[in-house]
Amino acid sequence: MRQIDVNNRAQQSLGASSDPVYQKVAKMVNKLHPGISMLIDIGCGCGRLWPFARENTSSYIGVDVVLYADLPAEIEFIPFDLDVGKAPLPDGCADVVSAVETIEHLENPRAFMRELVRLAKPDGLVIVTTPNQLSLLSKLTLILKSQFNAFQEAPGLYPAHITALLEIDLIRIFIECGLTDIKIDYTNSGRMPFTPWHWPKNLGFRSRAFSDNIQ
Numbered sequence: 001m002r003q004i005d006v007n008n009r010a011q012q013s014l015g016a017s018s019d020p021v022y023q024k025v026a027k028m029v030n031k032l033h034p035g036i037s038m039l040i041d042i043g044c045g046c047g048r049l050w051p052f053a054r055e056n057t058s059s060y061i062g063v064d065v066v067l068y069a070d071l072p073a074e075i076e077f078i079p080f081d082l083d084v085g086k087a088p089l090p091d092g093c094a095d096v097v098s099a100v101e102t103i104e105h106l107e108n109p110r111a112f113m114r115e116l117v118r119l120a121k122p123d124g125l126v127i128v129t130t131p132n133q134l135s136l137l138s139k140l141t142l143i144l145k146s147q148f149n150a151f152q153e154a155p156g157l158y159p160a161h162i163t164a165l166l167e168i169d170l171i172r173i174f175i176e177c178g179l180t181d182i183k184i185d186y187t188n189s190g191r192m193p194f195t196p197w198h199w200p201k202n203l204g205f206r207s208r209a210f211s212d213n214i215q
Contacts, residue, residue: 016048017101020189021129021213026052028185028215029096033125036095040119043082043102046070061094063087083107086115094119098127101213104150104161110173117177126179129215132186133166136209137193150212167214186211 026049029036037058041049044062050072054060062071063078071077080087083106097120099112106112116126131150132138141149151164165173167184174182190199190212199205208214 016045017129017213018187018189019048020187021100021215022049022052024185024187024213024215025049025098025100025127025129028127029053029098029125030056033096038094039096039098040089040094042087042097042099042116042119043105044071044075044077045100047072047075049098049100050075057096061089063089082112082115087119089119091118092121092124094124095121096125096127100127100129101131103128103165104130104163106163109163109165109169110176113173113177117179127215128170129187129213130165130170131161132190132208132211132214133164134208134214135190135211137191137212140193170214185215187213187215189213 029039034056036056038061039053039057039059040061040063041047042063044064046068047062050060060075061078062075063080063082065079065081067077067079078088082102097116099116103109103112113128116128120126131148133148133150135149138149141147141152145152147153148164151161171182171184186207188201188206188211190210191197192199199210
């Protein structure tokens, strides 16, 4: 039953996030760890990070619980339930380990972070993105509905997010896992409350309050 539930949640996610999230990750990788030889994308989905990161990456491995039909053929894929044990990859094998909009889908974020750190080289880079619970949209939803925006429970709403983390939770977990030089950043892309529109970045609506995602 567990495997069916995990597969269902993975399929409901459609294996993808928004372009601003992937663009921000690729920009961070290029800035902090340019010219990498190995990138492991944990929770790779349909491989949407690959087009943004391929220019500076010679080897790219995707890991996920299901193989999505539109995963690019050139990506080496490893099927693995991220809530169970260790991925079949050696310690310290990756220059960069990314988990884009994945940690919120998992039961144990601390065990997951330990696995990301295990896979990264001692001087490697670990990047995690997740919904931003401290955005203006999320705070208003919490006040009005007693739920974070990306974790609402109601018929027809997206059901695959199960673990909501604040910035302070992420920082604590990173420190517990032995990470250093911790940096928090935002996509600068977020939806205006009660509308389908996004905050206009050219008018200065940037950073935490106006970003749907954090990394």
